[in-house]
Amino acid sequence: MRLFRSVAPVTVAVCLVLSLPNDARPHDARVPARHAAVVTEEPLGAECRISVEGSRVTAYCHNPDAATDRVRLHIECARWWDLDTDGAPADVGPAVTVRLTGRCWKEVGAAWVSHQLV
Known part of the structure; x- marks a missing residue:
């Protein structure tokens, strides 16, 4: 038992x-x-790394592809009264790295980068 x-x-x-x-x-x-033969036709675009330090957000985006990728940093603040921000778009050409920055007044709730192939 x-x-x-x-x-x-x-x-x-x-x-x-x-x-x-x-x-x-x-x-x-x-x-x-069964998934090994899957190939995407579209380029993947830039690869971004996002770091949050206190109320500041920094994203580094590097584009290993031949097509230009337009990236934009979006920040959602944790406090209801703190304004969420959408950064200005930046074009990332082939083999180029760009730095995107933004901040909240207090804590950062979430941060992400959107992509648009140009």
């Missing part, structure tokens, strides 16, 4: 993890064979 009590929670946990849909499972570094 004591063995059943210690094994039962583990068995239930394993069954729950195996019953999760594929999107909810942790991703593995390996690509399944």
Whole structure:
């Protein structure tokens, strides 16, 4: 009876993890064979890294593709009275890195970069 009590929670946990849909499972570094042949026709655009330090947001966007990508920094502030901002768009040409900055008065709730291929 004591063995059943210690094994039962583990068995239930394993069954729950195996019953999760594929999107909810942790991703593995390996690509399944059925997805290996998927190729996108469109260029991917710039790759951006965003850092938040206090109330300031900085994003560095580098474009490894041949097409120009127009990027824009969006900041959502945590306080309801603090104004959310949408930065000015910046064109990122091939092999170019741009720096986008913005800030809130207090805490930053969220920050992201939008892309538009030019």
